[in-house]
Amino acid sequence: NAGVMQNPRHLVRRRGQEARLRCSPMKGHSHVYWYRQLPEEGLKFMVYLQKENIIDESGMPKERFSAEFPKEGPSILRIQQVVRGDSAAYFCASSPALGTTNEKLFFGSGTQLSVL
């Protein structure tokens, strides 16, 4: 999983601020997934993107959260007006192409978001 780069590793925000989490997929990967892990919980799916397209956002909260994966540059998960309940580890994963199985899904080391 060393190839999926997430930054920052740790992010501290005060309530009401914005959080931007970045994910650079592995070289050659065009599919990106975002997962969130709340304390004492498993990872929960948030969104699945290909370049310039959102494929599945069924796990995204309806408000304050957005994600993009532009043609150039990393994928961004944006959380506006953060609240304490947003404190969690956010993991990005990437896979090479359509039709590949989940074994080819590689996770980054995550961004730990702490909201004060």
Add this chain to the structure above:
Amino acid sequence: DQQVKQNSPSLSVQEGRISILNCDYTNSMFDYFLWYKKYPAEGPTFLISISSIKDKNEDGRFTVFLNKSAKHLSLHIVPSQPGDSAVYFCAASADYGANSKLTFGKGITLSVRP
């Protein structure tokens, strides 16, 4: 509503013995199951998987068993080694795991005592 359940939060075994990690699921649409291993401050890494058309898959020291009628799977590690100490997540997906979202359990912390 937890669709993938790992009811035991932790397991401790002696080095050289077998570790058995259990997982139950409720969603009949799941047809692909995976185990991930996670060390602190790292992301999950893929360990082993099994399709619903099989009941067993083996890879070295790791074997996954699937009982579809009971909606239950288990991961066997034998012999267990201290380096196996980590959190193990069971995950499930539909569409035979092709680019589909994963549903994770809460994880089991395995400690292997030297």
